[in-house]
Amino acid sequence: MRIDVVDNGGQWxxxxxxxxxxxxxxxTIIANTTEPSKLAGVDGLVLSGGAPSIVSELDKLGNIxxxxxxxxxxxxxxxxxxxxxxxxxxxxVGPGSTPEFGRTIIEMSRHDGIFSSLPATFTAWExxxxxxxxxxxxxxxxxxxxxxxxxxxxxxxxxxxxxQFHPEVNDTQNGRELFSSFVSTCRK
Numbered sequence: 001m002r003i004d005v006v007d008n009g010g011q012w013x014x015x016x017x018x019x020x021x022x023x024x025x026x027x028t029i030i031a032n033t034t035e036p037s038k039l040a041g042v043d044g045l046v047l048s049g050g051a052p053s054i055v056s057e058l059d060k061l062g063n064i065x066x067x068x069x070x071x072x073x074x075x076x077x078x079x080x081x082x083x084x085x086x087x088x089x090x091x092x093v094g095p096g097s098t099p100e101f102g103r104t105i106i107e108m109s110r111h112d113g114i115f116s117s118l119p120a121t122f123t124a125w126e127x128x129x130x131x132x133x134x135x136x137x138x139x140x141x142x143x144x145x146x147x148x149x150x151x152x153x154x155x156x157x158x159x160x161x162x163x164q165f166h167p168e169v170n171d172t173q174n175g176r177e178l179f180s181s182f183v184s185t186c187r188k
Contacts, residue, residue, distance in 0.1 A: 013029055016046050047078065085139075
């Protein structure tokens with residue numbers, strides 16, 4: 001099994017890669033400018049977090065649209081990766097009214113798909129200025145925090161998931177379980 005990590009310039013991209021490797025998954029960190037055709041045979045993708053502002057630096061997110069459109073594999077978007085997924089499907093993204101840095105309490109309202117292993121409430125690590133302001137009809141809200149309504153979501157028909165928080169860092173409770181659930185989804 002192969003799940004690649006798309007590098008969007010995040011400071012913790014290597015941690016996402018290490019999480020996948022810890023489950024015995026073949027994984028490579030790839031540039032977000034990699035052509036979708038070069039990813040034939042991949043079983044899943046993680047769209048990493050990153051420094052680009054989705055509001056003013058969308059061009060720095062490379063070929064992510066192509067991955068979503070051309071690959072029929074499970075996708076997990078983290079931070080800016082999640083924001084891009086929401087934007088791609090017609091949602092709205094913009095500066096957060098209260099940017100979040102550090103620990104935050106996440107409250108899960110849905111436990112579908114990879115969110116099935118998460119408790120109703122847990123602490124997660126945040127590091128973002130921008131956020132999803134409105135989800136399109138194809139994406140379903142799964143989790144929120146007091147300062148950010150869209151902390152977790154999933155696609156209505158496809159195995160595509162997004163989280164605003166960072167499950168790859170040690171400060172996020174149940175982050176390993178989230179990655180384990182994603183790996184299981186990619187095995188199906």
